[in-house]
Amino acid sequence: MELRTLxxxxxxxxxGLLDVGDGNSxxxxxxxxxxxxxxxxxxxxxxxxxxxxxxxxxxxxAYRIVLFDQRNCGRSKPxxxxxxxxxxxxxxxxxxxxxxxxxxxxxxxxxxxxxxxxGSALALAYAQTHPERATExxxxxxxxxxxxxxxxxxxxGASLLFPDLWEGYVAPIPEDEREDLITAYRSRLNSPxxxxxxTAARAWAQWEGATITxxxxxxxxxxxxxxxxxxxxxxxxxxYFVHEGFFGEExxxxxxxKIRHIPAVxxxxxxxxxxxxxxxxxxHRAWPEAEFHMVPDAGHAYNEPGILHRxxxxxxxxx
Ligand code: STX
Numbered sequence: 001m002e003l004r005t006l007x008x009x010x011x012x013x014x015x016g017l018l019d020v021g022d023g024n025s026x027x028x029x030x031x032x033x034x035x036x037x038x039x040x041x042x043x044x045x046x047x048x049x050x051x052x053x054x055x056x057x058x059x060x061x062a063y064r065i066v067l068f069d070q071r072n073c074g075r076s077k078p079x080x081x082x083x084x085x086x087x088x089x090x091x092x093x094x095x096x097x098x099x100x101x102x103x104x105x106x107x108x109x110x111x112x113x114x115x116x117x118x119g120s121a122l123a124l125a126y127a128q129t130h131p132e133r134a135t136e137x138x139x140x141x142x143x144x145x146x147x148x149x150x151x152x153x154x155x156x157g158a159s160l161l162f163p164d165l166w167e168g169y170v171a172p173i174p175e176d177e178r179e180d181l182i183t184a185y186r187s188r189l190n191s192p193x194x195x196x197x198x199t200a201a202r203a204w205a206q207w208e209g210a211t212i213t214x215x216x217x218x219x220x221x222x223x224x225x226x227x228x229x230x231x232x233x234x235x236x237x238x239x240y241f242v243h244e245g246f247f248g249e250e251x252x253x254x255x256x257x258k259i260r261h262i263p264a265v266x267x268x269x270x271x272x273x274x275x276x277x278x279x280x281x282x283x284h285r286a287w288p289e290a291e292f293h294m295v296p297d298a299g300h301a302y303n304e305p306g307i308l309h310r311x312x313x314x315x316x317x318x319x
Contacts, residue, residue, distance in 0.1 A: 003305050004312040006056035012067075017077070018105055020098045022089035027075035028068040028102055032060035037135075037319060038108045040066040040099065042115030042122045044141075047236030049074025049229075053303070057114070057311055062319035066111065068102055070095050070122075073232050080232035083190060083197060087239045092246040096126050103133065112318055114311075116140035116302045117275055118237075121245060121252060127262060128255035137264040137290075138314045140307060141272055141300050142280035144252040145245030149279055154182050154241065158273050162211055169207035172200045182241050189235045201230035204238070211273050214299035256286045264290035265314035269298030269307055 012029035020026045029050075039058055043050045050067045058065045071090045072080040080087065103111065113134045115123035120139035127134040143149065152158055159166040170178055177184040188200035202225050209224030210216065224230060240246070264287070268280035277294065284292045291314075298304035302311065 003309040004316075005305075005308065006053060006303075006312075007058065007060060008056070009052065010055050010060050012055075018098075018102055020071070020094075020101055022094070023078065024071050024089065024098075025077045026068055026071065026098055026102065027077075028066065028106075030064060030066050030106065031055045032058060032063045032065040034064055036060075036062050036064040038064045038066065038106075038111035039315070040068075040103075040111045040113055042113065042119035042126075043067075043070065043074070044115075044117035044119050045073065045233055045237055046070055046095075046118045046122075046240050047073045047080065047233040048118070057302075057308070058315045059319050063112075063315070064108075066102070066106065066108070068098075070236075071098065073236055079228070080235045081228035083192065083231075083235075087236065090236065090239065091243070092122065092125050092240070095122055096129050099126055100130065100133075109133075110135045112136045112138065112315075114138045114315065116311075117143050117300065118240075120275075121145055121247075124252045124255065124259070125247070127259045128252070131258050131262065134259070134262050136318045137259070137262055138267075138311060138318070139264070140267040140302060140311060141275045142266060142268060142283050143275040144250075144279055144283075145241065145247060146250065146279070147244060149275065150182065150241050150244070152276060153274055155180070157276075158211060161273055165207060165210050168210075169203055172196075172203050182238060185234070185238050186242055189231070189238050197231055198227045201227070201234040204234040205230040208237075208274065212300040214269070214271055214297065214304055217301075220301075253282055253286050256283070260287060260289055263318070265310070265317075266290050266292045267295065267307055267310040267314070268293065269295050269300055269304060271298065272300040274300040
């Protein structure tokens with residue numbers, strides 16, 4: 001069988017900065033067909049920002065594709081690479097409110113909500129807060145930020161699969177502070193010392209960049225080494241993880257009742273080390289009505305061939 005691949009590269013027909021309050025301007029762009037079916041893409045991290053390839057997961061003839069960079073990352077301002085920029089007004093619930101502000105700004109009534117990894121958590125949080133606004137959900141690499149999920153990737157678990165790369169991740173943290181790596185990283189990532197901050201951010205970001213694909217992807221690791229990208233990404237992720245995503249216990253799984261009626265597709269890579277399949281399985285158990293795909297030969301990243309195939313099949317199915 002031939003696998004579905006990205007649609008051709010596309011440029012936005014409209015873009016801007018939206019004042020979302022607390023001194024934040026949020027970058028947004030719209031691509032595809034202005035009269036098409038509205039869809040919004042939620043990027044990962046948190047702190048990862050949108051890329052040009054993200055636009056290519058929808059048929060541009062059929063969809064009005066909305067993308068935005070979440071607070072303090074990507075092209076949004078102010079940017080978390082600047083250590084003076086506080087993340088206090090950056091929580092899941094601020095992002096949910098920002099999505100509503102953007103939807104109203106664009107004059108959209110309802111939209112398809114599409115997100116992977118952290119974007120899947122934000123998609124679930126958004127839909128469970130505003131179920132009437134989501135026409136469908138397409139979510140991948142399911143992440144609900146429960147303590148065991150964070151422990152697995154940032155403390156112990158994934159470390160056993162990638163002992164070689166793990167050495168790079170723990171390197172910035174002295175041995176006597178390794179009992180709680182997320183907390184130990186917090187002070188380094190927010191250090192006034194630029195060198196210390198960048199060293200920690202690179203190690204944090206490259207651990208993720210090196211482990212999200214089934215097979216090594218050198219470009220990915222390089223990109224995650226860029227100082228401004230790495231500092232913003234690592235600071236924002238760490239901030240969300242210290243707060244367990246600003247969610248209550250099991251909140252996103254328990255909240256399925258509010259969205260059960262919404263048509264949905266869940267896509268998960270079997271060998272996803274970053275957001276392991278146990279979470280997608282918990283979601284599937286709680287939400288058997290949603291179409292569920294466990295891709296047998298894929299890791300975490302959206303552009304793993306088997307994952308991308310299912311995602312594009314899903315957006316084509318809903319167009
Ligand atoms: N972070 C999971 C996540 O959302 C724990 C994610 N991982 N990599 C990414 O996002 C990018 C590729 C978007 C940077």
